[in-house]
Amino acid sequence: MANSLKINVINIPEEGLKYVLSEDGSRFKEYLADTAEPDFVLLNVDVDCLITKMSATVLIKGKLSAIIESCCCRCLEDVRVSIGGDFNYSLVPATAEAREDVELTAEELEISHYHGDTIDLTSIICEQIILNIPIKTSCREECKGLCAQCGINLNTYSCNCHLDVVDHRMAVLKKFKVKN
Ligand SMILES: [Zn+2]
Ligand SMILES: [Zn+2]
Incomplete structure (x- = not known):
């Protein structure tokens, strides 16, 4: 009780x-x-x-x-x-x-x-x-949280949005290097 x-x-x-x-x-x-x-x-x-x-x-x-x-x-x-x-x-x-x-x-x-x-x-x-x-x-x-782009739970799944961002950054970086 x-x-x-x-x-x-x-x-x-x-x-x-x-x-x-x-x-x-x-x-x-x-x-x-x-x-x-x-x-x-x-x-x-x-x-x-x-x-x-x-x-x-x-x-x-x-x-x-x-x-x-x-x-x-x-x-x-x-x-x-x-x-x-x-x-x-x-x-x-x-x-x-x-x-x-x-x-x-x-x-x-x-x-x-x-x-x-x-x-x-x-x-x-x-x-x-x-x-x-x-x-x-x-x-x-x-905790990896949710993907800011597609909303997927990054603890259980993976998506390609993140890779795209990295690729984009790499591309920028490569251009930068070429300029120098
Ligand atoms: Zn969490
Ligand atoms: Zn995503």
Whole structure:
């Protein structure tokens, strides 16, 4: 059975609450589709964190790892990528928000809010997934990509367009040499 994503602040014990989640991530699909460019598919997500409470402030410190499916930026084939990283959140009750006259320090800008007694981990987990998505994914380091002229996948097929370009260059070079 999947862990609840809602944490009741009152139930966080003094020594902290260990929260572990490992699942296919289907619960996050809707949220991710609303917030991110849906150019990836979430296949698996693992979260391991410790939730502690200092008076009304809730600290969440942990690690996320996920597997996503995206497409290779060079050959456009589907590619699975492992992503992840550490995260740290400080959450204060939303009522403390009404301090607009106070200048926010860099540290305070990292602070999020929770409403009532409940912390919903959905937005935190989704934010971490999005933050860890690489700007470009490629199926392998030596991916040859698609032929710029005929569009063929050069990892599996070969075409003659490339040869033509080389031949043309050679011809130019030969002419140049003759001139000298
Ligand atoms: Zn590729
Ligand atoms: Zn070609």
